[in-house]
Amino acid sequence: xxxxxxxxxxxxxxxxxxxxxxxAYVGITHFAQDExxxxxxxxxxxxxxxxxxxxxxxxVESVKTxxxxxxxxxxxxxxxxxxxxxxxxxxxxxPYDEGWMIVIEMSDTTELDALLDADGYESxxxx
Numbered sequence: 001x002x003x004x005x006x007x008x009x010x011x012x013x014x015x016x017x018x019x020x021x022x023x024a025y026v027g028i029t030h031f032a033q034d035e036x037x038x039x040x041x042x043x044x045x046x047x048x049x050x051x052x053x054x055x056x057x058x059x060v061e062s063v064k065t066x067x068x069x070x071x072x073x074x075x076x077x078x079x080x081x082x083x084x085x086x087x088x089x090x091x092x093x094x095p096y097d098e099g100w101m102i103v104i105e106m107s108d109t110t111e112l113d114a115l116l117d118a119d120g121y122e123s124x125x126x127x
Contacts, residue, residue: 003030010029013070014029027101028095042061045058051071051077053071053072072111073112
């Protein structure tokens with residue numbers, strides 16, 4: 001079983017959220033990058049884009065497939081990981097650190113309650 005950081009929240013679409021104040025750092029989980037295989041391209045929204053929980057905000061392309069990315073919370077994109085444009089493989093090698101995708105200034109922090117904790121996510125992916 002892959003390591004699932006205990007301090008993060010998780011969506012059933014395999015995104016993780018690290019909350020820092022009113023901001024949510026968002027990335028894809030180790031499980032997701034493992035399922036996708038080698039990531040070759042990621043399409044992310046521009047800073048200033050409004051995103052809504054459970055709606056798509058971009059795509060990730062691997063050697064196997066193209067997958068939609070779903071926002072785990074609603075709000076405004078305030079930062080985009082520019083490194084991913086040239087090095088999308090960071091999502092494979094460092095999904096919880098250097099491979100983060102976007103930062104959302106959350107408009108409704110209660111949406112975090114709908115996400116899974118590490119134990120819940122581990123149960124979800126082992127079904």
